[in-house]
Amino acid sequence: MLQRFARVLAAAAPAVFCLAALAQDFPGRPVRIVVPYAPSGNIDITARTLSQPFSEALGQPVIIENRAGAGGTMGTGFVAKAPADGYTLLLGSSGTVTAGPAVYKNLPYDATRDLVPVGAIQSVPMVLTAGPGTPVANFRELLAYAKSKGGPLSMASAGSGSSNHLALELFAREAHLQVLHVPYKGSGPALIDLLGGQVETMIDQMSSSIEHIRGGRLKVLAVTSLRRSPQLPNVPTLDELGVTGFEASTFSGLFAPTGTPPAVLEKLQLALKKALSIESVRERYRSMGVEMMDMSPAEFAAFVRADLEKWRKVARDANIVLD
Secondary structure: OHHHHHHHHHHHHHHHHHHHHHHHHOOOOOEEEEEOOOOOOHHHHHHHHHHHHHHHHHOOOEEEEEOOOHHHHHHHHHHHOOOOOOOEEEEEEHHHHHHHHHHEOOOOOOHHHHEEEEEEEEEEEEEEEEOOOOOOOOHHHHHHHHHHOOOOEEEEEOOOOOHHHHHHHHHHHHHOOOEEEEEOOOHHHHHHHHHHOOOOEEEEEHHHHHHHHHOOOOEEEEEOOOOOOOOOOOOOEOOOOOOOOOOOEEEEEEEEEOOOOHHHHHHHHHHHHHHHOOHHHHHHHHHOOOEEOOOOHHHHHHHHHHHHHHHHHHHHHHOOOEO
8 A cells, every 4th residue: 555655656756846947936927818710909908008017016027918719718618728838828707707607508618627716806897888869868767768668678788698698687687778780790790789879778888888978978877886987987876776686797807717726826916916017007908997896816816606606596586598
């Protein structure tokens, strides 16, 4: 028995030594952050804002690589299957880490099994808006209009199974409204039709809609966070307006492949914390209409699990299942 145990230890020793050496030497070369969307969107801007201060904290170049496709699942799956050495990271978001896994049957990854959170970055509240031709000026008028029109209220989303689609379904249930979901291929086309009067209302990320709101082109009726947004301090929350406890926001954070050595994760976590403590970085994010998520890696991991379960329940209740 002792001899067998000694042989097992001897066989395991090289692997343990390699992991220890990897952690000690990390990072010894550039680190890559994969953005699973095309350039110029919120997730891409988030990554590029982070890249330089994160690079300085790590002492190595940080390269942003866009791997768009399949609603963000292609790039996410790439990172999930990448070597767990800390050199390939994901700028993940609710779209690919919680909302997507809640509705898609056949993803090339399991978000909770294949990815480990490094740390949270930001939370993006959503806004309930009405187009310029929709005859309402506030949330109460929207309720009255929806109940008097003799049919469902048309509401746009960035696509079936998207975060704002799930928020829309949760809103319809909690506000007791009949809603016709009108999915688009992204927020851009949805906003064009909302502004043009082809659809009446929309729930979307504040960062996508805020310039139209500031310019007076969209009527903002409520925010979906539990607290009012500093970017729109005069706009009430749905919770304030009687949809008690309503909360729907998206998030972004840094993720690594599961199996990344704890010592490497710790170095990544410390570098991320240092980068996010820089006031110019925080101000850039705030200017986008987002809120910083100041939580520990353990708290972020718990947050991700809870968010996934929340949207899984919404998807089940609304019978949303996508291939």
